[in-house]
Amino acid sequence: MKIEALGDRAIRFPRPSGPSARAIVAAAKTWPGVVDVVVTREDVAVYFEAAPSASSIDLGRIADLANARDEGPAPREHVLRVVYDGVDLEAVATATGLSIDEVIARHQAATYIVDTMGFAPGFAYLDGLDPALELPRRATPRERVPAGSVAIAGAQTAVYPTESPGGWHLIGRVVDVTMFDPTTGPLLALGDRVRFVA
């Protein structure tokens, strides 16, 4: 396994297949000196409070992550109310060859799961999008996407937790919910399940 330096206080190595991101984060956070863990589809990064010595990077422990089990509290399930009035809704219907009603119905039919988070504070990549809705990202990202926008791109959907730039297709917006609170943090966490209702 290749373990690479990500600066002098973090290492990066390939994500073991099998365990959920949540299980990997929980396991690696128990290592001495570890303050943060980030898991993406292909990689794991472990961040230390100070420069790790060669001996604190334990190859056995890293290999053991492949057996990490998710023993945390049961993941939460969120039901988010959506108004499907996104500026890209019609374009999505055209590009997928579906009617607007079908796009909405298919987006609502799935139960999504948060496997990775990144990009912006609290931004959760939701797996489980209906393959009929898969589209590449917009050729040109928007400079400003409003907080609460519900969007799709590739095989995923997401809710923009804060106003940010963004290249996903906007199909609606959540109502009556705060996706990111600077004090309490993000609504969604790794492992959570999400459904959308109109």
Added chain:
Amino acid sequence: VRFTVERVIGLVTFQDLGHHGRMHLAVPPGGALVPELLVASNRRVDNADDATCLEVQGRVVIRATETNETFDVSSGPSRCAYLAVRGGFLAGHRPLAVGDVIASTTAPPTTVRVAQPRFADGESVTIIPGPDLDAFGADALTILVSAPYRISPASNRVGTRLEGPALPRRADYRERSRPMVQGALEVPRDGQPIALGPEHPTTGGYPVIGVIASAELGRFHAIRLGGSVQFRIAASRVTSSR
């Protein structure tokens, strides 16, 4: 002690030394651009090192409501300055706006101190190579240290945009979201690196040619906008395989 914000030019925010532990929720550590200066201004008013200060990127004028004393802090020509008040500020989450009333944790008398970097320019900063050297032409590290890079005025707390010799990307590198770290030099296809700051995205798709040594990150962020930085390469370490 309460203060009324009378004038704001640029970006003025509450900052401390940042908080680790929520990167798996896509929340970066945050904190001061130049932690050494935040600590210095806190020590001048006998605060704990990590008490909340104002980070001034521009100018701010605040008036103590009890005493009518005003404090006018300007970061120019440096990138930022830190204003500490005895006891520290009660942190807020939004940038300051005119008319805001902000408060310190202690009663009068008011003690306010400011720390500001000396006019920094042409600093030499150490880079730990990688991890994505396979995304670049073989001479990319040589090019990175061949000449200074200019600190673009378009920089912010998310990232510092650098302008200089273009770093050659290999056409066959497959971009995908990977974990990021503060100080990482992410390189888009135009070859102009972006150094990730305290509010960085925790994941990013551009390859990382190197990461600024953590002990030198504050010194890097102290360089004024429009100034320049000269990178040098650290001896490689940590990497192992089996």
